[in-house]
Amino acid sequence: MKIINKKAFHNYHILEIFEAGIILSGAEVKSIRLGRIDLGESNVRVINGEAYLINANIPRYNQASDSEYDAQRSRKLLLHKSQISSLIGKTSGKNTTLVPVSIYEKNNRFKVSVGLAKSKKEFDKRKILKEKDHQKRLEQELRGKE
Secondary structure: OEEEOHHHHHHEEEEEEEEEEEOOOHHHHHHHHOOOOEOOOOEEEEEOOEEEEEOOEOOOOOOOOOOOOOOOOOEEEEOOHHHHHHHHHHHOOOOEEEEEEEEEEEOOEEEEEEEEEEEOOHHHHHHHHHHHHHHHHHHHHHHHHO
16 A cells, blocks of 8 residues: 655655655554545654654544544654765755655555655646646547547
């Protein structure tokens, strides 16, 4: 199962992608396996030399007994120190940010693809939408002729 953050591809140019582990509780794992996670408004920040996934919404698992559950808590990402220092250097002062691109299961553990991203301008977004619309119309015409 792979859950993709479509807003990341719409709002940002993804320059580079890193794979990171994530620390989750058991109920959160079960909730993600059901496909219940929203990465749309989330981002990744490096705080005190540690990377955190901030503002990712993982709803409470129905059968979980935890009544004090916070769906949008910050979750620690597992990266090597060299990767974290590299990310700090790449994001400082260069108009780039870190966004979660996708979350997926690998060897029975969940991994997060973290993208080094640069924000798109409004005209870039419109241009891409026009290209997609044009491509869709071409495909419809080809299907209509067959």
